[in-house]
Amino acid sequence: MSASVGDRIRMHSNHTDVSDRTGTVVAVLGEDGPPYRIRFDDGHETIVTPGPDATFESGSVTDKLGLAAEQAGATAAEVAGAAKEQAEGAAGTAARVVSDLADDVAKRFDR
Known part of the structure; x- marks a missing residue:
């Protein structure tokens, strides 16, 4: 799974009472992929190595x-x-x- 700066990530929740988290890739820290620095829609930034519960959409x-x-x-x-x-x-x-x-x-x- 690879993404580039500006792509959107959706980390799907494993629980019905917890919503999905969405954000934007602001930096690709690996040579050709993970880990990524993600700025979530709530403003929080963190480094993520996405698992199988994550999907990417191409950013505008x-x-x-x-x-x-x-x-x-x-x-x-x-x-x-x-x-x-x-x-x-x-x-x-x-x-x-x-x-x-x-x-x-x-x-x-x-x-």
């Missing part, structure tokens, strides 16, 4: 594009955060180097 192109854009945005935010940290670290290092050089120059004039 709009849903798949929306999830792809969401993942691209999250990745861009992570990259931007890492770049900011590196830039701040480099700026701090450059400031220390300039300060050390200024101290060296000041010491030479004190002679």
Whole structure:
């Protein structure tokens, strides 16, 4: 059983008093299949390896594009955060180097 991001999953209940759970595949964590990260319709997310009581339906192109854009945005935010940290670290290092050089120059004039 394989699915792609944006596909819908229905996990059929084994009890008559418990309703089926439905959700959307938001990430494929295996190489070509399970496990999947599922965002259920109630907003809860979890990792699922579906059993025989689960069925998949192909998601709409709009849903798949929306999830792809969401993942691209999250990745861009992570990259931007890492770049900011590196830039701040480099700026701090450059400031220390300039300060050390200024101290060296000041010491030479004190002679």
